[in-house]
Amino acid sequence: MKARKAMVRIVGAAMGAGALAWFAIAGGVTDGSVADTTAMKAVADEGPGYAVEDFAYPNADKILAEQHITLKRGDGHILLADCASGTDLIEVYGRTNAERICFKVTGSSGYLALEIPAVFYIKGNSYDAKVDMSAGALQKTFDLTKNDWTPVGETADDQGRKFMLMEIRTTK
Missing domain, CATH: 2.60.20.30 (Gamma-B Crystallin; domain 1)
Structure with missing residues (x-):
């Protein structure tokens, strides 16, 4: 019986941790505030900037x-x-x-x-x-x-x- 209770506690803890992780990734509450997923998407959608060579002489x-x-x-x-x-x-x-x-x-x-x-x-x-x-x-x-x-x-x-x-x- 003790082994069964221990197993239930471990599975329950794992499910709770998984639910919290999913919630954080999905943009839920992480630090008491709601994450702004549109800001994260805008930054992620931007690619790196382009280097433009103007052929100016260095120094x-x-x-x-x-x-x-x-x-x-x-x-x-x-x-x-x-x-x-x-x-x-x-x-x-x-x-x-x-x-x-x-x-x-x-x-x-x-x-x-x-x-x-x-x-x-x-x-x-x-x-x-x-x-x-x-x-x-x-x-x-x-x-x-x-x-x-x-x-x-x-x-x-x-x-x-x-x-x-x-x-x-x-x-x-």
């Missing part, structure tokens, strides 16, 4: 403040580099920067929109490269000589106007 504000170079956007295959970091770099000389500015190219092609004023010479690397430059309303595209210096901007302009470097495009 562009810091680079502008420290090096006075405006890097706008690109595909990530033309990156600002330390000129002492290696070979096969695109090297840019401008009148407003005291030192040369270098870019490392990776991948089979690259694109970078930027602003470097008064650029007059650019050394190409092993890639086929073109640069777009502007002087006021005048816009010109220059093909860079591979692994050699190319006169651009005022050194290639019969009026000696100062050109701003606006884009670099490369292909392998």
Whole structure:
């Protein structure tokens, strides 16, 4: 008889626990209040947010403040580099920067929109490269000589106007 009473108590406790669990899952009383199932459904129905790539150059504000170079956007295959970091770099000389500015190219092609004023010479690397430059309303595209210096901007302009470097495009 004692075993039978114990069995009844165990089954009764299990049924009570199961009923409470079902009630809590179904949105019943869990902490003395009625759960808001519509709020739970709305959150559950939402998927994760979407990452949208705007191709903005990382740390562009810091680079502008420290090096006075405006890097706008690109595909990530033309990156600002330390000129002492290696070979096969695109090297840019401008009148407003005291030192040369270098870019490392990776991948089979690259694109970078930027602003470097008064650029007059650019050394190409092993890639086929073109640069777009502007002087006021005048816009010109220059093909860079591979692994050699190319006169651009005022050194290639019969009026000696100062050109701003606006884009670099490369292909392998």
